[in-house]
Amino acid sequence: MTDGSNSVVFATVVRSHYGLSSARLLIRGLRAFGGDLCRAPFWIFQADENLSFDASLLDGTTQIIPLKVPEAIQGYPFAEKVYACAEAEQLAGPEFGSLIWIDPGCLVTNPPTLFALDASADAAVRPVHLQIVGLLAEQPLDSFWKKIYETVGVKDIHATVESFVDRKRIRAYFNSHAYSVNPSLGLMQDWYGGFSELVTDRDFQEKACQDDLHKIFLFQALLSALLVTRLDPRRIRILPPEYNYPYNLQQDLPDERRSESLNELVCIAYEDRSLDPDQMYDISVSEPLRSWLADHTRSAIDQ
Numbered sequence: 001m002t003d004g005s006n007s008v009v010f011a012t013v014v015r016s017h018y019g020l021s022s023a024r025l026l027i028r029g030l031r032a033f034g035g036d037l038c039r040a041p042f043w044i045f046q047a048d049e050n051l052s053f054d055a056s057l058l059d060g061t062t063q064i065i066p067l068k069v070p071e072a073i074q075g076y077p078f079a080e081k082v083y084a085c086a087e088a089e090q091l092a093g094p095e096f097g098s099l100i101w102i103d104p105g106c107l108v109t110n111p112p113t114l115f116a117l118d119a120s121a122d123a124a125v126r127p128v129h130l131q132i133v134g135l136l137a138e139q140p141l142d143s144f145w146k147k148i149y150e151t152v153g154v155k156d157i158h159a160t161v162e163s164f165v166d167r168k169r170i171r172a173y174f175n176s177h178a179y180s181v182n183p184s185l186g187l188m189q190d191w192y193g194g195f196s197e198l199v200t201d202r203d204f205q206e207k208a209c210q211d212d213l214h215k216i217f218l219f220q221a222l223l224s225a226l227l228v229t230r231l232d233p234r235r236i237r238i239l240p241p242e243y244n245y246p247y248n249l250q251q252d253l254p255d256e257r258r259s260e261s262l263n264e265l266v267c268i269a270y271e272d273r274s275l276d277p278d279q280m281y282d283i284s285v286s287e288p289l290r291s292w293l294a295d296h297t298r299s300a301i302d303q
Contacts, residue, residue: 008040008116009218011088013029013067013106015047022104024057025275028296031059031145033289035111040100043091045084065091068147073199080220081176086192087178092183099188102178105271106244110288112266114239122182123227124237126244133217134163134170145171145221147201151194153224164241164257165223165249177244177269186279187226187268194222237263242266248273248280263289 010030016240023044029037037170044053045067053064059289067087080087085101092099096116102146113252128134135145149156159172182188198204198218199205227236245259259265262285275297277285285293 008037008041008100009088009092009096009098010040010100010102011045011046011084012102013047014051015080015083017051017102020051024054025106025296026102026106027057027062029108029223030112032292033109033111035113035149037112037116043088045080045087047080047084070196073196076199078214079195079199082192082195085188089129089183089188093297094184096183098180099183100178101176101268103176103269106177106267107268108267109225109262110242110266112178112243114237114243114266115178117180117182117237119136120235121237122185122231122235123180123187125179125227125237126164126177126239126241126255128163128170128175128220129164129165129246129249131166131168131173133213134173134223137169137171138214144214145225146226147198147204147208148170148218148221149229151198152189152190152224152229152239154225154229157225157228157302159233162239165246165252165254167254172224173221173225174224175244176223178267179244183228187230190226190230191219192222194226196221198222241293244269247283259268261286 012023027042036038038063042062043065044062045065047067047069049066058064058181067080067084069079069083087101091156097278099113116196117124130181133144135142141156157171160169161172162169162200200225209218241257242265245265245268246253250258260283262268262283274280275293277290277293
């Protein structure tokens with residue numbers, strides 16, 4: 001499936017001290033449980049120049065890259081993420097076949113091998129957890145999605161997915177906690193370009209994108225539209241539920257989709273939930289992961 005970690009690079013962005021603590025835990029989890037990808041390069045884009053990085057994080061495979069978000073999109077929800085992805089894609093060049101983005105509020109618990117792309121895939125993603133601003137497959141386009149599709153050069157799309165938690169059949173709409181793309185295709189540049197266009201479009205912002213939810217999820221909606229219009233659908237790898245598992249939504253998951261063991265998952269999104277195993281009352285954590293979490297969740301936050 002992959003020729004090893006040399007073809008893969010991970011990236012994330014930090015913009016707060018809490019994000020830095022989370023990124024520290026994320027990287028240590030990848031190094032401990034990442035299998036063949038455990039020593040892959042990891043780029044941390046630093047969106048706040050006042051953050052300081054401890055020496056233990058800089059292990060020779062982790063690089064800190066200052067990020068200056070263009071003024072036109074500064075302060076808009078997730079602008080740092082979109083711009084960091086575009087910068088990472090440019091830095092990756094032909095050296096890497098897989099650019100793997102993973103948010104700081106995620107944890108790797110098993111080798112994330114399906115993020116490593118091969119000759120059969122140009123992207124690897126999960127459907128969204130919840131519909132929120134997504135459109136049901138049979139719904140007519142609203143002004144928000146109509147403008148997004150217009151921005152990527154189509155009138156509408158036919159691809160659909162099922163949201164994982166609320167189980168709605170919606171127009172293709174993907175989760176963005178963690179995903180991978182082939183950096184040679186320029187998808188992240190297109191994402192940044194389209195995002196900048198939509199953020200600075202006053203009419204769109206004042207009408208179709210005026211409420212908080214549409215502003216918050218604009219970046220994710222646009223990425224989804226780009227993936228299904230720029231790529232052959234057969235080359236989009238839909239990851240299994242063990243990837244991007246929404247531990248932050250554990251109590252909302254239907255019984256048949258709720259994991260009983262953290263050890264069985266590959267990558268989880270936890271956001272603001274505690275990963276101290278003594279506080280994880282709704283999922284089991286077995287050794288050796290339990291002891292590792294007990295040690296590292298406390299030390300990551302303390303530093």
